Amino acid sequence: MLKPESTIGILGGGQLGRMLAMAAARLGLRCHIYSPEADSCAFDVADAVTVAAYDDEAALARFAEAVDVVTYEFENVPAQTAAVLAAHREVQPDPQVLAKTQDRLIEKQAIAALGIATAPFRPVDSAIEAFAAAAALGVPAVLKTRRLGYDGKGQRMIGSADEAAMAFAALGEVPCILEGFVRFEREVSVVAARGVDGTVACFDLTENEHRDHILRRSIVPATASAALEQEAQRIAERIATAFDYVGVLAVEMFAVRDGAGEILVVNEIAPRVHNSGHWTIDGATVSQFEQHIRAVAGWPLGQPVRHGRVEMLNLIGSEVNDAARWLTAPGACVHLYRKGEARPGRKMGHITRILPG
Numbered sequence: 001m002l003k004p005e006s007t008i009g010i011l012g013g014g015q016l017g018r019m020l021a022m023a024a025a026r027l028g029l030r031c032h033i034y035s036p037e038a039d040s041c042a043f044d045v046a047d048a049v050t051v052a053a054y055d056d057e058a059a060l061a062r063f064a065e066a067v068d069v070v071t072y073e074f075e076n077v078p079a080q081t082a083a084v085l086a087a088h089r090e091v092q093p094d095p096q097v098l099a100k101t102q103d104r105l106i107e108k109q110a111i112a113a114l115g116i117a118t119a120p121f122r123p124v125d126s127a128i129e130a131f132a133a134a135a136a137l138g139v140p141a142v143l144k145t146r147r148l149g150y151d152g153k154g155q156r157m158i159g160s161a162d163e164a165a166m167a168f169a170a171l172g173e174v175p176c177i178l179e180g181f182v183r184f185e186r187e188v189s190v191v192a193a194r195g196v197d198g199t200v201a202c203f204d205l206t207e208n209e210h211r212d213h214i215l216r217r218s219i220v221p222a223t224a225s226a227a228l229e230q231e232a233q234r235i236a237e238r239i240a241t242a243f244d245y246v247g248v249l250a251v252e253m254f255a256v257r258d259g260a261g262e263i264l265v266v267n268e269i270a271p272r273v274h275n276s277g278h279w280t281i282d283g284a285t286v287s288q289f290e291q292h293i294r295a296v297a298g299w300p301l302g303q304p305v306r307h308g309r310v311e312m313l314n315l316i317g318s319e320v321n322d323a324a325r326w327l328t329a330p331g332a333c334v335h336l337y338r339k340g341e342a343r344p345g346r347k348m349g350h351i352t353r354i355l356p357g
Contacts, residue, residue, distance in 0.1 A: 001298035002068055004028035007047065008296060009067030009089070011054075011081065013040025015337040015347065016273050017073035019281070021045045023289035029297060034063050041338045042073070054081040064088035071247060071296045075101055075271050076148055092196075092246040092296040093271055100243070101271045104146045105177045114242055116235055117265045119254075120180040126173075127165040133178040134164035140181040143167045145174050155213075157181075182265055184254035188222050191277035192236040193248045193291035193301050200240055201291065201301045202233040203284065206276050208252075211316075214345060218276045218312040220283065224255065228262055235264060248292040250274030275314070275347070282333040282352040283310035309355040320348035331355065 002008075008024055010017045013035030021031040022045050030047040033040065036054060043049045048066065052059035054077060063085070064070065070091045072082065079102060082095035101107050108121050122133035124143065134141055143164055145154035156167035168176060187210065192202045207222035208215055222229065236251045250270040255262045277288035286302030294301055315323055320342050326332045336349040 002029065005030060006068040006297070007032050007066065008293065009034060009063060009070040009085075010042070010046075010073055011035075011070065011077045011085075012073035013037060013042040013049075014073060015041060015339065017042035018045055018337060019278075019287075019289045020071075020073060020273065020292060023287060024293045027290065027293060027297075027299075029293065032063065032067050034060075039340060041340075044338055054078050057084055060084050061088060069296050071292070072098070073272060093249075094244065094246070097243050097245055097271055101269050102147055104144055104268070105175075107269055108177065108179075110242075111239065111266050111269070114238055116238065117263065119182045119265060119267070122178045124164075124168060124176040124178050127168050130164040130168040130176070130178065131161045134158060134161040137178060137180040139163075142179045142181060143171065144177050144179065145171055146177055147175070153213075182254045182256060182267075184256050184265070185262060186223060186255045187252065187267075188224065188232060188255055188264075189218075189250050189252045189274065189276040190232045190236040191248060191250045191274055191280070191288050192233070192240055193288070193295050194237075194240040194245045195295050195301045196246050196298050198241065199301055200237045201303060202236055203277060203280055203288065203304055204306050205229040205232050206279070208276050212345070214316060214347075215275045215314055216316070217314070218279055220279055220306060220310045224262070228255065228264065232264055235266065239269060245271070247271075247295045248273050248277070248288050250276060252276075276312075278335070278350050279310045279312040279352050280304065281335070283307050283312075283354060307354055309357060311353045311355055313351045313353070314347055315349040315351065317344045317346055317348065318342050323349060323351075326351050329353070 007030040009032045024031045032048040033042045033046040034050045079099040124130045143156045158164045187208045194200045205222040209217040252267040254265045280287040284304040286304045331354040333352040
């Protein structure tokens with residue numbers, strides 16, 4: 001267990017790293033951010049920073065010597081970077097988990113091996129395989145790159161087997177996975193934390209709305225029965241335990257109509273704090289960011305209690321220019337990330353609202 005004033009090393013300097021560092025400071029812990037980008041918004045709130053490439057082993061070794069434990073803000077940190085650091089310092093979550101969740105095919109296979117429902121899927125390594133997979137699974141379907149995809153990047157909707165072959169070429173002919181389209185009622189997620197002692201604490205089931213493949217709105221509680229929420233939390237706990245995970249992860253799921261009720265189909269895992277958990281900063285007694293810091297520091301997890309009905313709205317691109325209108329809105333909390341240029345599709349901040357009733 002780390003003592004107060006210990007230093008947590010964070011790989012990645014985006015808004016998730018920023019909010020992790022802010023949560024650590026609240027607990028009396030220091031943060032050292034490592035990022036290749038000199039203008040990283042997390043640097044504003046860190047005790048120390050390193051600007052270096054993720055494959056700079058000398059810089060990584062110096063970084064490891066300066067911290068007491070290492071974690072990361074997003075899953076696209078190279079697995080080899082985490083492995084190099086693990087030779088010097090404890091890294092949580094384990095680099096093997098990072099490597100597994102960076103590959104959509106391996107991740108899907110691991111979830112299915114636990115007996116948890118996923119969309120039907122096939123590996124695709126050629127245009128011929130793309131055609132055959134679409135013919136086997138049926139259309140519509142989604143072709144995704146196996147690695148380095150988020151917010152809709154690296155994927156194509158297809159309506160025919162011929163389109164699958166063309167989509168494979170459009171995605172650069174890199175290893176892909178074809179997933180059968182799931183006709184869902186709603187998209188939901190569970191953000192869960194697992195401590196070093198194996199304790200798991202889940203936040204309430206969150207209902208999510210996307211626009212152009214980017215999360216637009218999250219609301220808690222989700223429109224779901226108590227039984228469905230309990231099942232979603234059981235799924236998240238099973239995955240975290242099976243992966244021997246330490247830290248916060250999010251499990252994104254589809255609620256699918258099944259007769260008179262609904263069942264859950266896992267879409268993907270995010271091995272990190274997650275956009276759909278931002279509501280927890282203002283909407284619960286302990287945030288996802290504090291839970292992650294507690295977990296990687298070896299501290300006991302909090303038992304989160306939600307402050308009523310909560311809504312989170314992302315400020316995307318130029319929407320940040322209108323953020324001032326929320327400053328006087330009842331129940332609203334404004335979070336701006338200081339990310340500079342408000343490019344289309346870029347998450348610039350978010351609003352949390354505690355709703356009446």
